[in-house]
Structures are given as C-alpha cells and as structure tokens.
Amino acid sequence: MHEPHLFDTPPTPPVSLDMPIHAHWAEAAQAKGFDILHRVQDRYHLELECHACGETHISKLYVVMNNQPTCPHCTETSWKEDAAAAGLFWLGRDPEDRHYGFYEAPCGHQLRRQFELIKRIVAGTCTHRCETCHEAKEQAEAAAEGWVLLGAAPGREMGYRSYRHSCGHEQMIARANMQSGRFNCEACGKGWASARSYIYCMRFELPGQAPVVKLGFSRNPQSRLTYQLKRRPDLQAEILHSVALPTGHKALCVEKPMHATLKRDHPHSMIPPEMYAPWLRVKSEIYSADLQPVILDMLDALPLLPDA
Numbered sequence: 001m002h003e004p005h006l007f008d009t010p011p012t013p014p015v016s017l018d019m020p021i022h023a024h025w026a027e028a029a030q031a032k033g034f035d036i037l038h039r040v041q042d043r044y045h046l047e048l049e050c051h052a053c054g055e056t057h058i059s060k061l062y063v064v065m066n067n068q069p070t071c072p073h074c075t076e077t078s079w080k081e082d083a084a085a086a087g088l089f090w091l092g093r094d095p096e097d098r099h100y101g102f103y104e105a106p107c108g109h110q111l112r113r114q115f116e117l118i119k120r121i122v123a124g125t126c127t128h129r130c131e132t133c134h135e136a137k138e139q140a141e142a143a144a145e146g147w148v149l150l151g152a153a154p155g156r157e158m159g160y161r162s163y164r165h166s167c168g169h170e171q172m173i174a175r176a177n178m179q180s181g182r183f184n185c186e187a188c189g190k191g192w193a194s195a196r197s198y199i200y201c202m203r204f205e206l207p208g209q210a211p212v213v214k215l216g217f218s219r220n221p222q223s224r225l226t227y228q229l230k231r232r233p234d235l236q237a238e239i240l241h242s243v244a245l246p247t248g249h250k251a252l253c254v255e256k257p258m259h260a261t262l263k264r265d266h267p268h269s270m271i272p273p274e275m276y277a278p279w280l281r282v283k284s285e286i287y288s289a290d291l292q293p294v295i296l297d298m299l300d301a302l303p304l305l306p307d308a
C-alpha cells in the first residue's frame with residue numbers, strides 16, 4: 001500500500017508568465033466561479049483563484065473556455081466531509097487511482113475505498129466493514145471450534161472458507177457452519193455430532209426492552225455466546241445453566257421437544273425475531289424472561305452426565 005498524499009498539486013509555486021489575460025477569458029472564468037491570477041507554465045495554463053474557498057490551482061486554458069474547472073481544494077473538502085459523515089477519518093487520496101481515497105476506520109485500521117462507496121455509506125446503503133477486523137472475527141470463530149482459518153475456498157460457493165483442524169486436516173467448510181459448530185472433521189471425525197454437547201439457558205438484557213432468555217445447545221456455550229450470538233461485545237448476557245450430553249446429536253434430540261413444549265404451552269412468550277435481530281445473531285429460540293424458571297426446571301430434569 002502507498003502512503004497517502006494530501007494534495008496532488010506540486011508544492012512549488014508556479015512560474016508566472018508576463019502575458020496578457022484576455023477579457024473574454026476572465027469573463028468565462030468568472031462565470032465558472034474563478035478569478036484568473038496569472039498565465040503560468042506555458043501559453044496554455046492559468047492560475048485560478050476559487051470564489052468558494054479562495055485557494056488557487058492551475059488549470060488549462062482549454063478547460064476554462066470549454067469545460068468547468070474543478071477546484072481541487074473544494075473537492076478535497078467534500079471528500080473530507082463525506083468521510084466524517086460516514087464515520088471515517090479522511091487520510092488522503094490514492095495517488096494511483098483518482099477514484100479512491102484512504103480513510104481511517106474507528107477501529108484504527110486504514111481503509112482504501114472508492115469515493116462512490118463513501119457516498120453510499122453516507123446514504124445508508126452499505127457499511128465500511130474493515131477487512132482486518134473482519135478477518136480477526138472469522139479467525140476467532142474458527143479458533144472457538146478448534147480450527148484455523150486459511151482463506152478462500154476455491155471452487156466453492158461464496159459462504160465457504162478453507163480451514164485447518166487441530167488434527168492437521170484441511171477442509172472447506174461453510175462459514176455459517178463454523179459459526180454454529182454443526183459440522184465434523186472429515187479426517188478425525190470430531191465435531192458436533194460426536195462430541196459432548198451442552199444444552200443451555202442464556203439470559204440477555206436487551207437495551208430498552210424486557211430481558212429475554214434463550215434455550216439451545218452447543219459444544220461450547222461460552223464461545224457460542226461470545227463469538228456467535230452477541231452482535232455487540234458490550235451486550236449484557238450470561239449463561240444461567242448448562243447440562244452436558246454425550247453427543248451433539250443427542251443434544252439436538254433432547255432440545256427439539258423442549259422447544260415444541262414451550263411453543264405449545266407458552267405461545268405468548270415467544271419473541272418475534274425483529275425484536276432481537278439488532279442485538280442477537282439468531283433467528284429463533286428466544287423467549288421472554290418469564291419462561292426462565294420453566295426452562296431451568298426442564299434443564300434440571302435432564303439426566304446428569306458424569307464429568308469426563
């Protein structure tokens with residue numbers, strides 16, 4: 001990556017030429033928002049002063065007469081303003097590509113982005129997503145399941161990545177499966193179906209809303225909570241109780257009828273997904289907190305597994 005430059009106009013002052021500025025040039029420049037200060041460099045260049053910002057720049061005579069000169073200082077200001085409106089800090093334009101600039105994200109990382117994209121962020125149609133932070137997040141998701149993210153999965157669909165298991169085996173896995181942990185290593189067979197799993201009850205304090213609880217199962221409820229469920233690290237949440245089952249498959253078989261029972265006996269305690277979607281990365285299994293004692297009783301009724 002190249003060090004960003006703030007201005008592409010050379011810092012040395014232009015050589016002024018003692019040649020006449022014709023009246024119709026001055027008129028054309030005036031009409032387009034500029035004063036002509038001097039003729040510079042050769043017979044075909046003018047130094048212009050911008051009416052809007054008072055700064056100067058060099059323009060071709062041809063552009064003054066036939067086009068609209070653009071003030072690089074005003075343009076720079078508008079990029080800076082767009083950056084601020086997008087929640088980013090403007091670092092400078094990319095000298096290699098006139099459509100790109102460098103920005104600092106709130107996380108402190110440097111981003112190279114198209115000016116058009118910044119406008120779309122301001123309009124709210126997309127976000128700036130920092131590649132470095134995103135990569136770290138995917139690595140953490142993989143580490144929580146005992147895998148290392150290697151990179152793209154050539155020849156597979158969009159959602160797939162290449163990973164290496166702690167046993168050394170490399171496998172292409174859908175990221176969604178890595179997030180839920182519901183897959184097995186093809187080499188050593190370890191995974192959700194065969195590994196010990198936990199049925200858990202979690203409680204979430206959603207800002208500005210009544211608390212909710214979640215019933216679910218996971219090989220590692222703590223990492224599921226930290227890396228997968230919470231959209232924001234500062235969201236208040238805790239695992240109230242978890243019960244070990246010998247395999248993920250067994251956990252699934254036990255958990256499913258629990259949800260069916262809750263749905264049948266407490267239909268009004270099911271929370272619609274749009275209520276918690278801004279906070280939690282899950283689409284169901286969320287109940288109002290009045291079911292907390294009911295769910296905890298269900299967990300207590302499960303047969304206890306001796307500690308492995």
Ligand SMILES: [Zn+2]
Pocket residue numbers: 050051052053054055071072073074075
């Ligand atoms: Zn200007």
Ligand SMILES: [Zn+2]
Pocket residue numbers: 105107108109130131132133134
């Ligand atoms: Zn970042």
Ligand SMILES: [Zn+2]
Pocket residue numbers: 165166167168169185186187188189190
């Ligand atoms: Zn393995």
